[in-house]
Amino acid sequence: MKHWWRRWTYEVPLAIGDALWEVLVVQLAALLDRVTVRKVIAFIPVVILIAAYYHSIPIPPELMLVGDFLAYIDIFSVLFLVGVLSRITTILFVVRQASERIVSLAGSLVGRMQRRDARHRRQRGAPARPRQPDQSEDDRAYGSMWGQAALA
Structure with missing residues (x-):
């Protein structure tokens, strides 16, 4: 009798509750995950x-x-999506053209700029640098700026 009472007051209600939880919560949540607004x-x-x-x-x-x-x-x-995609492709086309122009402009600027180094020497007929006047013994000892400041 005690086993029968325990079964009908404890085990059966728990089994019913577990079944209701499975159907009303777990399976319903799985169904709602698959349902979209488009399907509705x-x-x-x-x-x-x-x-x-x-x-x-x-x-x-x-x-x-x-x-x-x-x-x-x-x-x-x-x-609507085709219209949006056509606008996106137009924007991408304009961005691509702008980036190509920027790259070509940067390339032409780099090509125009010449660095002064051993590979780019002066032409033979170009004037030489102006020569500094001869320094006195004092100027050589203390630097040319000291001597010029004393003269001024």
Whole structure:
């Protein structure tokens, strides 16, 4: 008798609770993960048609137009996405052209600039650097700036 009482007051309610948790929480959450707004919208015309045939009443034209509109949402969304993609490709084309122009401008600037080094010597007819006047013995000892400052 004690085993029977324990089974019906403890084990059976726990088993029912576990089954309800599995169906109402776990499986419902898995179903809601798979359901999207697009699937819900696509299912609305089916519900309208089933209700109309089940009651054997004529469907008002407004409901038919709603069903058609919901069916055409896919087409409208595809056209919208194509429009957005064409704008994106145009923007990418302009950015690519701008980057090519910047690279060519930088290349031409680097090509125009010449560095002064051993490879680029002066021409033979070019004037030489102006010569410094001869320094006195004091200027050589203390530096040329000291001597020029004393003269001034």
